[in-house]
Amino acid sequence: MINTDDDKMEIEAQDELELTGPPYPAVIDTQVRIAKEQSSVFEFLRKESRGELVLAPDFQRNDVWDEKHQSELIESILMGIPIPLIYLFENEQGERQIIDGKQRVTTLKLFMNNELALTSLFMLPKLKGAKFDDIPPLLQAKLEDYLLYYYVIQPPTPEHVKFNIFERINRGGISLNKQEMRHALYQGKATTLIQELADSEAFKNATGNGVRANRMRDRYLILRFIAFYLYRTEQLSDIDYHSDIDSFLAATMKYLNTASTAFIEQIKEHCLLGLTMIYQTLGKEAFRFETKEAGQKRPVNMGLFEMLLFVFSQLKSGALDEHKIKPCIEQYKSAIDAEGSFAGGIDSKESVDIRFNWANKIIQGLKYA
Numbered sequence: 001m002i003n004t005d006d007d008k009m010e011i012e013a014q015d016e017l018e019l020t021g022p023p024y025p026a027v028i029d030t031q032v033r034i035a036k037e038q039s040s041v042f043e044f045l046r047k048e049s050r051g052e053l054v055l056a057p058d059f060q061r062n063d064v065w066d067e068k069h070q071s072e073l074i075e076s077i078l079m080g081i082p083i084p085l086i087y088l089f090e091n092e093q094g095e096r097q098i099i100d101g102k103q104r105v106t107t108l109k110l111f112m113n114n115e116l117a118l119t120s121l122f123m124l125p126k127l128k129g130a131k132f133d134d135i136p137p138l139l140q141a142k143l144e145d146y147l148l149y150y151y152v153i154q155p156p157t158p159e160h161v162k163f164n165i166f167e168r169i170n171r172g173g174i175s176l177n178k179q180e181m182r183h184a185l186y187q188g189k190a191t192t193l194i195q196e197l198a199d200s201e202a203f204k205n206a207t208g209n210g211v212r213a214n215r216m217r218d219r220y221l222i223l224r225f226i227a228f229y230l231y232r233t234e235q236l237s238d239i240d241y242h243s244d245i246d247s248f249l250a251a252t253m254k255y256l257n258t259a260s261t262a263f264i265e266q267i268k269e270h271c272l273l274g275l276t277m278i279y280q281t282l283g284k285e286a287f288r289f290e291t292k293e294a295g296q297k298r299p300v301n302m303g304l305f306e307m308l309l310f311v312f313s314q315l316k317s318g319a320l321d322e323h324k325i326k327p328c329i330e331q332y333k334s335a336i337d338a339e340g341s342f343a344g345g346i347d348s349k350e351s352v353d354i355r356f357n358w359a360n361k362i363i364q365g366l367k368y369a
Helices: 041-049 067-078 102-112 136-143 158-173 177-186 189-198 201-206 214-232 245-255 262-283 302-313 323-337 349-367
Strands: 031-039 053-055 086-089 096-100 148-154
Touching: 031 041, 031 067, 041 053, 041 136, 041 148, 041 189, 053 102, 067 102, 067 136, 067 302, 086 158, 096 158, 096 177, 136 158, 158 177, 158 245, 158 323, 177 245, 177 349, 189 214, 189 245, 189 262, 201 245, 201 262, 214 302, 214 349, 262 302, 302 323, 302 349, 323 349
Parallel strands: 053 096, 086 148
Antiparallel strands: 031 148, 086 096
């Protein structure tokens, strides 16, 4: 798999980002709890303002409705036209997040707060330019009393079932990939940590800006490393890995959301230090295997990223001769590439063990370099 510089580099090796993996295993007697509820627009927005509902962040950073689409929604409601269902996710603490329907709810919130003026109206052209306070009281009441219907996905619905539900919801438009689903489901310390690391100069430098931020590819890469780092250093309480990457990453995010601030800062520090050392020592091509074809280079490799960042997160800055590290690492990379163990599917427990056994070999080898 070889890309040109202009491709901005996909991630090499198994990439679950387009939901093309094998189907979920059959589950007998799966507990699925989905409640159907309704609220007036006024009640729904009041719940959001009190913090009982959380507007989950956009999955696509640039996926924001323009004023035309926002105005069409308000016009539809004023005309009594039904709008699509909203979907919420409820966690074990009873907190609810809006998973599908954020743009609709945001539009209603903006309009009723007088932050949106109507435009491009087809059925009600006389309201063009009007804000909420400008429309007749009868229409204000009609908007406030309009019923929103929504489904709430509740515990103890299993993680893989939640993912399957979200996939089905989004088949009509842009399908969410699994990292985008995790980002919606597990808002908190985990998502903040992952975003800060993915947006850091250390990450961008070490990867040579070679991992796309769209569709959360960068956050996926960071989350994988954190999960395997904690797993291999025995810091994940009661969480094991059995080749099910989705359940493993979901469990890690839930664990991080309950961790102390000090623990989160420690992980962040290890990651940033490791990335900085890698860039200073190996440069921006650290996570790519070499190619013999001139003018081309291979993509950032997920397995190589996890392995090398693990290695450098275990080293202390200045403890080794930096002039000896690079040739030593390059020799190991050549041997790994020749073996072919970092190509193709890399999520089986056997592949993970191979990857981190190599990491331990490199750590020991560097000590005697």
